[in-house]
Amino acid sequence: MFNNLSDKLDKALHVLKGHGSITEVNVAETLKEVRRALLDADVNFKTAKEFTNRVKEKALGQDVLTTLQPGQLMVKIVKDELTELMGGETAGINLKGSPSVILMSGLQGSGKTTFSGKLANFLKTKKTKKPLLVACDVYRPAAINQLHVVGEQIGVEVYSEEGNMDPVAIATNAIAHAKQNGHNVVIVDTAGRLAVDEAMMTEIANVHAAITPDETLFVVDSMTGQDAVNTAKAFNDRLNFEGVVLTKLDGDTRGGAAISIKSVVNKPIKFIGTGEKMDAIDVFHPARMADRILGMGDVVSLVERAQEQFDEEEARKLQKKIAKNQFGFDDFIKQIQQVKKMGSMKDLIGMIPGAGKALKDVDIDDDAFKGIEAIIHSMTPEERSTPAVINGSRKKRIAKGSGTSVQEVNQLLKQFNQMSKMMKMMQGGGGRKMMQAMGKMR
Template structure:
């Protein structure tokens, strides 16, 4: 996510991060490089120039050059200004209606239909809502089928009307259906359209007027850069939408749309799509995104994702097993399953401060645990619960059964043993010692 921009900003700020002499001249040179990095990321020239001018004014106003750590203060100023540029504070959905109506708008191919399903899943699992998906793309039968497939995936009902070519009627009938069947949120998926298509723009404006939604969201492909910002402005002039959704942020995104869209349309980015899975959706937090762009990670989001998968009862059982030296491979594989539910491995690594930069050239596959799971599944129940019984002949059998090598089996057993010892140390009075060890590993 924003790898290229992060790399260029890191290089631009490198001089100021060091302990060398910092002058007004190299501050100006650094900010010139920051502006160039933003332009390369497809940020509008005017916005990039205003951004660096603001940072320079604040830097000189706060006497950055004479502070004890001028480099760190400059990085903070850049981070704060990035946060403001992207919207400042996170903004949630307005779900005050009964039912609440959310109208989805966007270009063809922006990922709008898929995101409608992700949003329905988010509202169902995180907000305990009973959503209804409504198929109002009457021009593409495939779009209606796609929405039904997405609805099945997340366990949400989809309302559609075969043969009806009037999206206003379909949307109004869907609202009546929702009220009769206890749905408290309605997500209306409309046809993808071009901003220059006057007829289609009039149609969505008519739908908007007829159903009076609490939220109209504009879905845009983050990979289209500045074009996305220009299109958002054209849609906003017509629909006056409440917020923006950026999809495909897991791709090779330059970042221009995320950084400059708020200042152009003066509407917040509310959600981001971070992968293909139906749970790959995040609320957009400008400050957290600024941290990630500057290579500082996003520990808060990482902890939140971990807490979502955290089961207190299971944790207590695990604690007892560790205390009694009974932690086995069955317990280990449960932990792996929880980590996998947290999202893509590449995204998770990007949330760890410094890790994204250190592993930027490493291809982190979502199947990273595949060979570990294969090895564990090739063990007998006795071997999984008591790894100490695994001798040479057993290792050969496990390797053959899992399609791996004896060396890989040995490596897993060694890592498991080290991890078990660390967990045991954390259980006892060695917590502080463990933290000291981790500090030295940085």
């Protein structure tokens, strides 16, 4: 996520991060490089210029040149200004109506239909809502079918009307259906349209006027950069939407849309899409994103994702097994499954401070655990519960059954033993205190 921008900003701030002589001249030179990095990332020119001017003004106003750690203070100012540029505070979604009505708008190919499903799944699982998806893309039958497939996948009802070509009527009828059937959130998926298409823009404005949504979200493909920002302005002039959704942030995104869009349309980014799976959706936190752009990681989000997969009863059982030296490969594979549910490996590693930069040239595959799982599944129940019984002949059989080598089986057994010892150590006083502290965070 934003790898190129992160690298360029890191290079630009490198001189100031050291403990060498820092002058007003090299602060100005550094900010010139920062501005160039932002422009290369497709950030709006006016936004980039105003950003670096504000950073310079604050830096000189806070006597950066005379502090003991001028580099660190300079990075903090850049981080704070970057956070402010992207919205400052985290913006929540408005769900006050009965039912709450959310209108999705956006360009063709922005990922709007998929995101409608992700949002329904998010509200269902995290907000315990009963959402209804509404198919109002009457021009593309495939879009209606796609929404039905998505709805079935996440267990959410989809409302559509075969043969009806009036999205205003469909949306109005859907809200009546939601009231009658106990749905407390209605998500209306509309046709993708071009900002220059006057007839289509009038149509969505009519839908908006008829259903008076609590939230109108503009969905934008973050890979389109500055074009996305310009389009957002055109849509906002007609719909006055409440917030922005950035999709495809897991791709090779330059970052321009995320950084520029708030300053141009003065509307917050509310959600981001971070992958293809239905749970690949995150609330947008400007401060956390600024940390990630500056290579500082995002430990808070990482902990939150881990806590979502955390089962207290399972944790207690696991703790007892570790204490009795009964932790086996069946337990290990359960932990792997929980990690996989947290999201893509590349995204997770990007949340660890310094890890994203250290592993930037390493291709991290989401199938990274496939070989380990194959080895474990090739073991007998006895071998999985009591790894100590695995001798030379068993290793050969396991390697053959998993399509791996004896060397790879040995490597896994060695890593497993090391991990078991570390977990046993964690059962001591320090480990218990840490677990108790984490429990209080929940």
